[in-house]
Amino acid sequence: MSNVVCVTGGSGCIGSWLVHLLLERGYTVRATVKDLNDDSETKHLQGFEGADTRLRIFQIDLLDYNSIVAAVAGCAGVFHLASPCIVDRVQDPQKELLDPAIKGTINVLTAAKEAGVSRVVVTSSISSITPSPKWPSDVIKNEDCWTDIEYCKENQLWYPMSKTLAEKSAWEFAKEKGLDIVVVNPGTVMGPVISPKLNASMIMLVRLLQGCTETYEDFFMGSVHFKDVALAHILVYENKAASGRHLCVEAISHYGDFAAKVAELYPEYNVPRLPRDTQPGLLRAKDASKKLMNLGLKFIPMEQIIQEAVEGLKTKGFI
Numbered sequence: 612m613s614n615v616v617c618v619t620g621g622s623g624c625i626g627s628w629l630v631h632l633l634l635e636r637g638y639t640v641r642a643t644v645k646d647l648n649d650d651s652e653t654k655h656l657q658g659f660e661g662a663d664t665r666l667r668i669f670q671i672d673l674l675d676y677n678s679i680v681a682a683v684a685g686c687a688g689v690f691h692l693a694s695p696c697i698v699d700r701v702q703d704p705q706k707e708l709l710d711p712a713i714k715g716t717i718n719v720l721t722a723a724k725e726a727g728v729s730r731v732v733v734t735s736s737i738s739s740i741t742p743s744p745k746w747p748s749d750v751i752k753n754e755d756c757w758t759d760i761e762y763c764k765e766n767q768l769w770y771p772m773s774k775t776l777a778e779k780s781a782w783e784f785a786k787e788k789g790l791d792i793v794v795v796n797p798g799t800v801m802g803p804v805i806s807p808k809l810n811a812s813m814i815m816l817v818r819l820l821q822g823c824t825e826t827y828e829d830f831f832m833g834s835v836h837f838k839d840v841a842l843a844h845i846l847v848y849e850n851k852a853a854s855g856r857h858l859c860v861e862a863i864s865h866y867g868d869f870a871a872k873v874a875e876l877y878p879e880y881n882v883p884r885l886p887r888d889t890q891p892g893l894l895r896a897k898d899a900s901k902k903l904m905n906l907g908l909k910f911i912p913m914e915q916i917i918q919e920a921v922e923g924l925k926t927k928g929f930i
C-alpha cells in the first residue's frame with residue numbers, strides 16, 4: 612500500500628508527466644481522467660513503461676464525491692492536480708472555475724482523510740501568489756505572498772481567484788481535520804507535451820509564436836519545465852520534512868523577458884516585441900524557489916524550457 616498513489620487530473624499536461632515519473636520510480640499509480648471512453652485521455656498513459664502492471668485509470672468528476680472515493684481508496688498518497696486551468700474569458704465563472712476548483716479540492720481532501728491517506732500534495736499555482744498589488748515593492752515575492760481576492764473580483768480574474776480560494780480551503784481543511792498536506796505553486800509550465808491536448812500555458816506559447824501581443828499582466832511570474840514541476844511534487848511527497856507552500860519557477864521573471872528569449876531563439880517566427888517590464892512592480896529573482904532548491908531540485912533554465920517546448924510543438928504538428 613505504501614507505494615500506491617493517486618494522481619487526479621492524470622491525463623492533463625502536468626499530470627501525464629507526473630504519472631510517467633511516478634511509474635519510472637516504481638510507484639503503483641491510480642490516475643484519474645474525466646472520461647474513460649476518450650482515448651485522448653487514456654492512451655498516452657497506457658503507453659508508459661510499467662503501465663500494464665502498475666497503472667489503473669479511474670473516471671472522476673470533481674463534483675461527484677463518490678467517484679473520487681473509489682479512486683483514492685487504498686492509496687498512501689494523493690497528488691491533487693485536477694482543476695480547470697482557463698485564463699481566457701469564461702461565461703460562467705462559478706460553474707466553470709470556482710466550483711470545480713474549490714469544492715473539488717474539498718471533495719478530494721475529504722476522500723483522502725476518510726481513506727487514511729498519509730500525505731496529499733495539492734497543486735496550487737503562482738496564481739494564488741500573484742496578482743498581489745499591495746505586496747511591498749522592495750521585497751521579492753515569496754511563499755508568504757497571497758493573491759488579492761478583491762483585486763481579482765474587481766478585474767474579473769476568475770482563474771487566480773479559483774486557485775487562491777481552493778488553496779485557502781485546502782489549508783483550512785488540513786488544519787481543522789488534521790490532514791497532512793503540502794502545496795506546490797508552479798509558474799507558467801511549459802516543455803515537451805506528452806498528452807495529445809495542449810494546456811493553457813502551452814497555448815500561450817503557441818499564440819506568442821503566432822504574433823499575439825497579450826502580456827498576461829496578472830498571470831505571469833516566471834516559467835518552469837513540466838519535468839521540474841512533476842519532480843517538485845515527488846520531492847515534497849517523499850520528503851516528510853517538506854511543509855507549507857513551494858514556489859516552483861526557474862526564476863521570477865516578466866513575460867517580456869520570456870517573449871524576448873523566444874524571439875531570440877526563434878527569429879523565423881512572428882514573435883512580437885513586447886515591453887521589457889510587463890508585470891508592474893514584480894521584482895526579478897534568480898533563485899526564487901529556494902525551498903525546492905534546498906530539497907535538491909535543480910531547475911531547467913528558461914532557454915531550455917523554450918527550446919524543448921517549441922521543438923515538441925513542431926514534432927507533434929501544433930505549429
Ligand SMILES: NC(=O)c1ccc[n+]([C@@H]2O[C@H](COP(=O)([O-])OP(=O)(O)OC[C@H]3O[C@@H](n4cnc5c(N)ncnc54)[C@H](OP(=O)(O)O)[C@@H]3O)[C@@H](O)[C@H]2O)c1
Nearest residue numbers: 620623624625645672673692693694695736799800810812
Ligand atoms: N499550466 C500551468 O502553467 C499551471 C501553472 C500552475 C498551476 N497549474 C495547475 O496544474 C494543474 C494541472 O494543470 P495543467 O496545466 O496540466 O492543465 P490541464 O492539462 O488542463 O489539466 C487539468 C486536468 O484537470 C482535469 N479536470 C478539470 N476539471 C475537472 C473536473 N471537473 N473533474 C475531473 N477532472 C477535471 C482535466 O481533465 P480533462 O483533461 O478531461 O479536462 C485535466 O486532466 C491544475 O491544477 C492547474 O491549475 C497549471
